[in-house]
Structures are given as C-alpha cells and as structure tokens.
Amino acid sequence: MPKNRRIEREGGGRQASIPRLAWLIGPALVAGVAYLDPGNVASNMTAGATFGYLLVWVVVLGNAMAWLIQYLSAKLGIVTGESLPEVLGRRLRNRWGRRAYWLQAELVAMATDIAEVIGGAVALNLLFGLPLLLGGAITGAVSISLLLVQSRGGAEPFEFVVIGLLAIIAVGFTFGVFVAPPDPAGIAGGLLPRFEGTDSVLLAASILGATIMPHAIYAHSALARDRFRSERGFSTRRLLRATRWDVTVAMLIAGTVNLCILLLAAANLAGVPGTDSLEGAYAALYTGLGPVVAVLFAVGLLASGQASTSVGAYAGAEIMHGLLHVRIPLIWRRLVTLLPALVILAIGFDPTAALVLSQVVLSFGIPFALVPLVSLTARSDVLGGFRNRMITTGAGVAASIFLIALNGLLLWLVLTGG
Known part of the structure; x- marks a missing residue:
C-alpha cells in the first residue's frame, strides 16, 4: 500500500492564519527557477529574433500547462510523503524496466545540466x-556551494538563496521590455496558434521543453515532501x-519573464544579423538599447545558470534515489554531471545551439514524467480522497496528448525535411 502519510480530514489541523499559510510558499518558487534557466533564454530569444511574435502563443500555453503540472507534482509529494521517483520506484517492479526509466530520466537531467552550465559560462x-571553459568551471563550483547550503542547512535556507537569485533573474530579463516596449498588435497576433515551417516547430518544442521541464516535475514533488514534512x-x-x-x-513570475x-x-532583434546566438543578442542589445539593458540581461543569464543548476542537481539525485534506491552525495553527483557541459565548451560547439538542442531533448522527456504523474494523481489507491x-x-x-503530438510532428518534419 502507498504511504499516504498526509491523508487527513478537513479541519484535522489547527486554524491557520493567512501569514502562517503564506510562510508555506517556497517550493514552487524553487522549482519554478527551472522554468527560467539559460535554455529558456536561448529558446525564447531565438524564437523572437527569428520569427518575431509568431510563437507568443507557445509561451502562454506552455505556462498554463505548467501550472497544472507543477500543482499535481506538489500534491503528490504532500499527500503521499514521497516524490514522484519514489512512488514510481515502488510501483515499477520489473528491475530492467525501472532501470530503463531511470536512464531516460537521467539523460534528461544531464541535458538540463548542460544548458545551465553553458548559460553561466x-x-x-x-x-x-x-573563456567559456573557465566560466563553465566557475559556474559548476558556485553551484556546488549552493548545494552545500541545501545539504547542510535544509530546505528553507536553500529556498531563500534560490528565491533571491530568482529576483535577480526577473529584473535582468524584464528591464529591457520597459525601455523598448513591444508592439501590442504583434503580441495579439502572436496569440493565434500557427507555425511557419520546420524551424518554427523545432523552436516551439524547444520552448515547451524549457517551459515544462521533466526534472522540475520530479524535483517539485520532492521539494514539497521535504518542505511540508515538519508541518504537522x-x-x-x-x-x-x-x-x-x-x-x-x-x-506568474516564470511566465511573465x-x-x-x-x-x-521580437521588438528589437527581429531581422538583426547575428542575433541567433546569445552573444549576438547581447551585442545587439548593447548597441540598440544601451549598456544597462545589455549588462542586466547578462546578469540575469548568470543568475539563471547558478540557480537552475542547483535545482537540476537536486532533481537528478532524487531521480537516482527514488528509482534505483541509490543515494550519491549531491556534491559528487554534481562533479560527474558537470563533465558533459565542460566537454561541449572545450570542443568549441556553438553554445546557443547546444542550449536550444538541450531543450528539445527535455521536451522529449516530458511524456515520461507527465503521463505517470497524471495517472498516479488520478488514482484513489495513491491519493485517496485527494485524487484528481x-x-x-x-x-x-489533454496536455499530455498535445505535447506528445508536437514532439511527433517535430520528428516527422525533421526526418522528412519538411
């Protein structure tokens, strides 16, 4: 039987004041950092610079789906007292099936690490x-120090640090919109769902992979479990x-940013040569909007890399523990997962291309996290009276079908050259 340690009757606890309930806010903000990692920046900047306002609807739709998905993930952790990987680890009785599931989840987590370290670099x-390689090493070193805060200080100090970085990210990435506002008519037109060729589908999948991130689904259930374990x-x-x-x-924060x-x-880089890379976008912002906007953009990118890499490492450790029942210290695990990103930087692979492709990998991992989550939270033998x-x-x-269909369309277009 599942460990439904949190199933209680309404009114089973003392009356809670609004300020005390507000103090419970935090796990979603930490998980939400995953929605603002450097992969998001690369995907959204590339989409705006290449197609203008065309894919606004993808960002809006992705954020709406993300609300439902993250809530279901947190609900699973609160009601059962277990993370999604832990629940799956108990229910997948076939050892090889469990290992295969772990492998794809691990590859997704590694793709996340690549995006975050490269963005910081x-x-x-x-x-x-x-140099990019040195920057990647520094990003990894700082992420290790953030993980030490989590492993030694617990959930709440880790939340404070990550939420502080989230504030820096928000300022860094939104300031430019107030300096050079977008076209309202363009925004309205971008809300109409449509594509323009294979490249726009690729970018749509990349945006969704960056918006609805599999490792954020795994992490949020664990963050909620850890945070509310003591709230008896x-x-x-x-x-x-x-x-x-x-x-x-x-x-709201992640979607707005x-x-x-x-x-x-879309408003400032569309059609500008060289803006298909983060470096080119930075240079164009510097030239067109001034050094303040460009520097704040770079600071936001740095903060996003540092914050999200810590959440990604936390998720990866939870995936391994829940599915393989093996717990490796976060620090050692971070050192291992840092290597692929450093190799990419060392061989000179285009950083922005690596970021966008990593988000496509993430989008293909979404169904493997989302389908079990929806299924488990609908079961009374898992959540009891709190089932969906x-x-x-x-x-x-519906969200699962849409995401799987988009990935299938992307694969077909790429294979057929459409």
Whole structure:
C-alpha cells in the first residue's frame, strides 16, 4: 500500500492564519527557477529574433500547462510523503524496466545540466571576458556551494538563496521590455496558434521543453515532501491550498519573464544579423538599447545558470534515489554531471545551439514524467480522497496528448525535411 502519510480530514489541523499559510510558499518558487534557466533564454530569444511574435502563443500555453503540472507534482509529494521517483520506484517492479526509466530520466537531467552550465559560462564571458571553459568551471563550483547550503542547512535556507537569485533573474530579463516596449498588435497576433515551417516547430518544442521541464516535475514533488514534512499542524487540504498559491505566484513570475524575453527579441532583434546566438543578442542589445539593458540581461543569464543548476542537481539525485534506491552525495553527483557541459565548451560547439538542442531533448522527456504523474494523481489507491477530479485528469490528459503530438510532428518534419 502507498504511504499516504498526509491523508487527513478537513479541519484535522489547527486554524491557520493567512501569514502562517503564506510562510508555506517556497517550493514552487524553487522549482519554478527551472522554468527560467539559460535554455529558456536561448529558446525564447531565438524564437523572437527569428520569427518575431509568431510563437507568443507557445509561451502562454506552455505556462498554463505548467501550472497544472507543477500543482499535481506538489500534491503528490504532500499527500503521499514521497516524490514522484519514489512512488514510481515502488510501483515499477520489473528491475530492467525501472532501470530503463531511470536512464531516460537521467539523460534528461544531464541535458538540463548542460544548458545551465553553458548559460553561466556565456554570461561570465559576456560580463568579464572569461573563456567559456573557465566560466563553465566557475559556474559548476558556485553551484556546488549552493548545494552545500541545501545539504547542510535544509530546505528553507536553500529556498531563500534560490528565491533571491530568482529576483535577480526577473529584473535582468524584464528591464529591457520597459525601455523598448513591444508592439501590442504583434503580441495579439502572436496569440493565434500557427507555425511557419520546420524551424518554427523545432523552436516551439524547444520552448515547451524549457517551459515544462521533466526534472522540475520530479524535483517539485520532492521539494514539497521535504518542505511540508515538519508541518504537522496543518491539514492536508490547507497545505494544498497554500500550494496552489505557491504555484500561481511561481508560474506568474516564470511566465511573465519568459514572455518578456521573447518580446524583447521580437521588438528589437527581429531581422538583426547575428542575433541567433546569445552573444549576438547581447551585442545587439548593447548597441540598440544601451549598456544597462545589455549588462542586466547578462546578469540575469548568470543568475539563471547558478540557480537552475542547483535545482537540476537536486532533481537528478532524487531521480537516482527514488528509482534505483541509490543515494550519491549531491556534491559528487554534481562533479560527474558537470563533465558533459565542460566537454561541449572545450570542443568549441556553438553554445546557443547546444542550449536550444538541450531543450528539445527535455521536451522529449516530458511524456515520461507527465503521463505517470497524471495517472498516479488520478488514482484513489495513491491519493485517496485527494485524487484528481475528472476535469483535472482530463486537462492533464489533454496536455499530455498535445505535447506528445508536437514532439511527433517535430520528428516527422525533421526526418522528412519538411
């Protein structure tokens, strides 16, 4: 039987004041950093610079789906007291099937690491002229120090640090939109779902891979589990209510920032030569909007790399522990997963191309996290009376079908050269 340690009757805990409930906000903001990693920046900047406002609808739709998905992930962790990998690790009884599932999840987590380390390296190069390989090593070293905060200080100090970085990210990536506002008519036109060729589908899949990130689904269930484990005074229903606010705030921030990145590029970089790379975009912003906008953009990119790489390492460790029942210290694991990104930087592979491709890899990992999540949260033997309502399950199924269909379309277009 599942360990439904959090299933309680409404009113089972003491009356909770609004300020005390507000104190429960945090796990979704940490998981939400995954929606603002350097892969998001590369995908949204490239989409705006290449296709203008065409893919605004993808960002909006992706954020709406992300709200539902992150809430379901947190609900699973709160009600069962287990993360999604832990629940799957118990239910996948075939050893090889469990290992195969772990392998794809691990590859997705590694793709996340690549995006985050490369983004941090590019930011350090833009700000201080550091070589990319050295910048990647520094990004990895700083992420290790952040992980030490989590492993030694616990969930709440880690949340404070990551949320502080989130504030820097938000300022860095939205400032330029106020300096050079986008065209309202262009934004309205971009809300109409459509594509223009294979490249636009590739970028749409990349945006969704960066917006709905598999490792964020795994991580959020674990973050909610760890954060609320000690909150015995609240009923499960009150914790879920606080979590809905937590997810709403996190997704509003992430969605607004992601949209601002695309709009900034669409309004100021569309058709400008060389803006298909982060370095080119930085140079164009510097020339067109001034050094303040460009430097804030680079600072936001640096903060996003540092914050999201820590969340990615946390997710990877949880995936391994839950599915293989093996726990490797976060620091050692971070050192191993740092290597692929450093190799890419060392061989001179285009950083922006690596970022965009890493997000496509992430988009193909979405169904493997999303389908089990929707299925498990709809089961009464897992969540008891807190299982999904039919409309919630229907929305989750619709999101899963859409994402799988988009990935299938992308694969067909790439293979056929359409």
